[in-house]
Each structure stands twice: as structure tokens, then as C-alpha cells.
Amino acid sequence: MFNLAFENFNEILYMDGHGIYVWSVYSIGTFLIFLSFLIAKKSIRDIQQKIKIKNASS
């Protein structure tokens, strides 16, 4: 169950011709999930900044 299914790195990338589909799906998926985290983090930072400025001015 825990044996590597491929002989070498090239096989992992190529996956008998299916590598382009498999790796593109995972890259896009990871990118979108990662991007969502970044957007959420940035949004929290921005709103905290605004609240801090408001607190300081009042």
C-alpha cells in the first residue's frame, strides 16, 4: 500500500501521458484555495487597520 507507484521523477510528472491533466487540476485547485486564504487574511488586516485608525482618531 505504501510503495511508490512510479519509478522516477519523470514518470511522476508524465504519468503515462495523463500528467498534464492531473498536475494542472492540482495546481489550479491549490492556487485557488491559497488565493482565498490570502484574500481573507488581507481583508482582516485591512479592516483591522481601519478600525485602529478610527480608534486613534476618536
Add this chain to the structure above:
Amino acid sequence: MLMLGWTWGLLFAPQDAVQGNSYRIIFLHVPSVIFAELIYFFMAVCALMHLVWRVKLGAYLIKSAAPIGAMITFIGLLSGSIWGIPTWGTWWQWDARITSTLILFIMYLGILTLHGSFSNLEKADRLMSILVVIGVVNIPIIKKSVDWWSTLHQPASISVSGGSSIDPSMLYPLLISVIGLGFTLISLGILSSRSYIFIREKNKRWISENV
């Protein structure tokens, strides 16, 4: 955990006898489609909370979960499309499961657009909740679409009650990927709901005191 599931599935799980290595897309495709439906179900529960008990947090959670739901449904659709090229020889088919998932994606967009169209946010919250509750009728249809229509898409390989039709060497990484994506989405949900609560409650004293 998600990385463990993906690494196991991508590198260690054996090749499928029929689909070859392209089946490895399953470790992203299946979890994302499961969560596309689960997130909508969660939103429906929040919408009921908001409509019945007037809990503001219900609406905030819907508003934070809807973009995540849309994103994960898009990933599900896209991964299914790409998987379709080597498996069915076409990237899109007006097939039951694919079409109903596209409808789910449109529902997410509809909810977001509806909320964004009103400047009165309390009104937007209520209308959005009504739409979410009514839209939940589509979830069992999406779930059962492969059984009701003649379709290219295969029936579900794993189910809560009926066991599974796939080998344990593929099933375990799949289950780990499902749980891993679940945790990832929960943490994303916590982050975005935190940010949305800040935005909506920014003028309240408890927010000013805690920032």
C-alpha cells in the same frame, strides 16, 4: 492532512486498471464536490437560524461561506471537466451531474449577486436567507441526479450507508483528502467570517475594544 491525502493519492496509490493515472484527479474532485453540497447545506441551516430566530450571525456566516462554496464548486467543475478529457474524450457534456453542479455554481453566484445588489444590508441579509432556504430543494436533486437521469457520470463510489466500491489503497487517501479539505475549508471559513464580522460590526464598541 490535505497534503498527506494528496501525496498518498498522487504518489503511492496504485494506478487504476481502466482510467490509468488520470483517476488521481479523484483526490481533489470528489472532496470538492462533496463540500460544494455540504457548504450549501450549512448555509441553509444558517439561513433558517437567521429567518426563524433573527440571529444576525446566521446571515454573516452565509455571506462568508458563499464565496468559498462558489470557489470549491468551480474547482469541482473544472477538475471534472479536465478529468473528462482523457476519460470520456470530451471536456464538457450536458450530463446530469455536471449540469446540476453548474446550477449549484449559478446558485452561489445568485446568492452573492443578490446580497451585493442592496445597499440596505439588513434587507439584503433577509432576502439572501430566503433564497438560500428555497434553493436547498436543489441539493437532493443534484445528489440523486446520476440515479434519476441517464448519464455519462458514474454513480457515487463511496456512500455513508452502503460501503464503497473502490479498493482500500485508493479509498484511504481519498478519505484523508476529504477530511483534509474539510479542515482547510473550515479554517478558511473561520478567517473569512472573522473578516466579515469585523466589516459589519466595525462601529460597535466590542470590536473597537478587541482590535
Add this chain to the structure above:
Amino acid sequence: MLRLVKAESFKLSKKLKSWLGPLLIMVLVLIAFPLSIDISQFDLDKFYFSIIIVSLLMTSFVATEGMFEEDFEDGSLEQEFLIEKDFYKLVLSKIFVYVCLIGIPIAFIGALFSFANGVAIGSFAKVFLLLSLSNLLLFNLFAFGNALSINKGAMLGVLSSLPLALPVIILLGTAVRSIQFGDGFAAIITLMIGVGLVMSAIMPLIISAALKTHID
């Protein structure tokens, strides 16, 4: 209730664009469809039902577009709310009037054109019944979309109510198959009548809740 039905019928009959527009669109699509299929004129009956389903979706959407907009803008909705404290009766009578004045004529035109497209004459009653019931279901759904978006444009109405039309389209598809193969039609029509009755009773409640949110 009768007062509302009379008032709504009067209002709709005065709005020529609202009831004549969908009928003309239906006629236009049904005339244009056989002309646009040049090679396979003999297969018209096979494509007819697909075209009619898409036309129904389109015309019922156009018919219900702006269903509540004018009432919202001229204050009639508020006035009705002050009198009745609820919109249930108003919505119910509005949908009833729209189905009678627009939905049933559309169904009649659709059934009439089915002969011209090679569908058996004996199927007229079936097609008419099927299209009338579909209109009842679709009008309820699109009225809901319209009540949500009210004066925010048609796009929002489509986005919010089109996904809900999916179950209706599944039912329609099954009913069409039963007309073409001549079996199980009674069962599917009974199911559609049941769904139509439940939807006609529940949908006005939901639409009323959405309208109240706009008035609040």
C-alpha cells in the same frame, strides 16, 4: 380576494406590453424554429419539444419581469400591506391572473403550433395540459425571483430563480418522453398537478415574506 383578482386583471389588461409581449415572443420563436432547420424538416417533431421548453422558460420569464416593480414604485404594495397586513392574497391573485391571461394563451399557442411541427393531432390536449401546468410552475418560480430582485433588474431575477426551475425542467423532460412514447402520461401529469397545487399554496407565502422585507 375577488376584489384583488378584478383589480389585477384590469391592471394587466391595460399593460399591453406585459401580456402581449410574451405571446408575440412565443409566436416568433415557433415560426422561426422550423424555418431555421433547413435539412431535417422531417425531424421537426423530435426537436419541437426542446424548443417549446426553452420558449416557455423565456416567455414566462419575460411575462413575470416587473410583476411587482410598478406596484412597489407607485406605493400600491405599501397600501396593500396597510389594508391586509400580508401579501399572500395579492400574490396568489397576481399569479392566478398572470397564468390565466398569459400562461394559458401561451400554452394554447404552443399546442396549436405542435401540429405544424409534426406532433400527432391526438396529442393536442396532452400538450396543452402539459404547457399550462408548466406555466403555472414557472410563473410561481419567476414571481419569486422577481419579488427578490424587485427593481434591481432582470439579470438578478434570472440568477436567483433559474436554478430553481431545474426540477420543473426534469418533470417536463419526463412528461415529453411520455407523450412521445405514449405511456405513463397520466402519472406524470398527476404529479405535476400535485406539485403545482403545493407550489401555488406555498410560493405566495415565500414571495409575501420577500415583499415584506422590501416594504420594511
